[in-house]
Amino acid sequence: MASHTLISSSSSSLRLTNSMPIKCFPSSFTPIPLLPTKHFSFLSLTTTTPTNKSLQVRSVAAPAESVAGFDDMVSGTQRKYYMLGGKGGVGKTSCAASLAVKFANNGHPTLVVSTDPAHSLSDSFAQDLTGGQLVPVEGPDYPLFALEINPDKAREEFRDATKKNGGSGVKDFMDGMGLGMIVEQLGELKLGELLDTPPPGLDEAIAISKVMQFLESQEYNMFTRIVFDTAPTGHTLRLLSLPDFLDASIGKILKLRQKIASATSAIKSVFGQEETQQAAADKLEKLRERMIKVRELFRDTDATEFVIVTIPTVMAVSESSRLSASLKKENVPVKRLIVNQILPPSASDCKFCAMKRKDQMRALDMIQNDPELASLTMIQAPLVDVEIRGVPALKFMGDIIWK
Numbered sequence: 328m329a330s331h332t333l334i335s336s337s338s339s340s341l342r343l344t345n346s347m348p349i350k351c352f353p354s355s356f357t358p359i360p361l362l363p364t365k366h367f368s369f370l371s372l373t374t375t376t377p378t379n380k381s382l383q384v385r386s387v388a389a390p391a392e393s394v395a396g397f398d399d400m401v402s403g404t405q406r407k408y409y410m411l412g413g414k415g416g417v418g419k420t421s422c423a424a425s426l427a428v429k430f431a432n433n434g435h436p437t438l439v440v441s442t443d444p445a446h447s448l449s450d451s452f453a454q455d456l457t458g459g460q461l462v463p464v465e466g467p468d469y470p471l472f473a474l475e476i477n478p479d480k481a482r483e484e485f486r487d488a489t490k491k492n493g494g495s496g497v498k499d500f501m502d503g504m505g506l507g508m509i510v511e512q513l514g515e516l517k518l519g520e521l522l523d524t525p526p527p528g529l530d531e532a533i534a535i536s537k538v539m540q541f542l543e544s545q546e547y548n549m550f551t552r553i554v555f556d557t558a559p560t561g562h563t564l565r566l567l568s569l570p571d572f573l574d575a576s577i578g579k580i581l582k583l584r585q586k587i588a589s590a591t592s593a594i595k596s597v598f599g600q601e602e603t604q605q606a607a608a609d610k611l612e613k614l615r616e617r618m619i620k621v622r623e624l625f626r627d628t629d630a631t632e633f634v635i636v637t638i639p640t641v642m643a644v645s646e647s648s649r650l651s652a653s654l655k656k657e658n659v660p661v662k663r664l665i666v667n668q669i670l671p672p673s674a675s676d677c678k679f680c681a682m683k684r685k686d687q688m689r690a691l692d693m694i695q696n697d698p699e700l701a702s703l704t705m706i707q708a709p710l711v712d713v714e715i716r717g718v719p720a721l722k723f724m725g726d727i728i729w730k
């Protein structure tokens with residue numbers, strides 16, 4: 328508790344490690360000026376009192392000696408996957424990046440992957456990680472690599488494969504042959520919809536399957552911890568049911584292909600399309616296999632854990648509760664819940680902070696009484712006073728969260 332304990336005081340001025348005084352918000356709101364990045368301490372330290380007397384403040388919202396069970400997370404050299412997910416903007420990327428840094432500093436060659444279509448890993452590490460390739464992250468003791476999967480590119484590949492092999496490409500082709508009726512008869516195929524307005528979650532499913540593909544290669548053998556920074560909740564929920572949906576869709580495409588193969592083989596051989604079609608079919612089949620692997624990965628209780636990240640607001644907690652219920656329903660292992668951005672304790676809140684703290688306490692209370700969330704290990708992470716960017720800042724944050 329030592330470094331995160333606030334000592335009460337009659338003074339309203341808090342002091343950071345570097346002795347920079349900052350004031351609570353006055354009742355008429357004025358934004359707190361941002362501190363320079365080098366001061367990545369957080370408002371948790373000491374206040375001065377005229378008498379120099381100090382008194383410990385106990386508060387529900389105090390960033391506690393949270394025991395995340397990091398010893399358990401770090402033990403063993405068999406490969407483990409950690410997927411961090413939650414509502415947009417709650418701090419998924421910061422928590423995922425700080426976990427990756429912590430693993431790498433504790434002996435694990437680690438890979439951190441972003442499958443969120445709106446990547447922010449590059450921003451978090453303050454390094455350019457774009458390009459869909461492994462990029463080494465400088466700073467940690469053991470190798471840490473990052474990978475941002477380009478969802479548009481991944482989707483295009485999928486689109487091309489399905490188009491060539493049973494999407495609108497085949498329909499047009501069949502229409503041209505006067506055989507469109509067969510396609511019509513398989514009306515429930517709904518391929519057009521799938522290709523033109525891909526269901527949310529498709530990007531991520533393809534991105535994860537792409538990672539699975541990479542992980543099969545020699546180059547990736549070294550990684551013993553893989554941390555995923557996933558897309559916001561809605562995508563994750565759809566992603567869980569997506570492999571089944573795609574499995575069925577792809578299955579239908581391949582079936583359709585077989586059905587029409589005999590009718591068109593003579594014509595196709597004239598136009599020389601047989602080989603292209605076969606190559607596309609193989610590609611599609613591979614994609615289907617990888618989707619099944621994604622589904623299995625999410626449900627592998629020995630190797631995988633989904634960590635929910637939330638913030639202490641009623642809305643975020645409600646959403647986290649729904650996410651937890653859905654994950655459990657789908658047999659995805661969930662053990663930990665990070666409650667991020669908790670106000671550090673203060674002995675002399677301004678009106679704004681006092682209100683905010685009350686709200687946060689209500690939300691924390693809600694978690695403790697929520698049938699879905701109460702059983703999870705709760706990790707409280709403080710709201711820090713600067714933006715968390717770069718490896719030193721992520722290490723600092725990781726050392727607070729992952730204990």
Ligand SMILES: Nc1ncnc2c1ncn2[C@@H]1O[C@H](COP(=O)(O)OP(=O)(O)OP(=O)(O)O)[C@@H](O)[C@H]1O
Nearest residue numbers: 415416417418419420421447668709710711714715
């Ligand atoms: N504990 C914290 N204290 C202060 N700032 C934080 C904290 N956690 C996250 N932030 C800041 O909040 C912003 C959003 O964080 P982050 O990008 O990690 O969230 P996210 O959930 O991944 O967002 P998105 O859903 O948009 O991908 C960033 O500017 C980050 O530095």
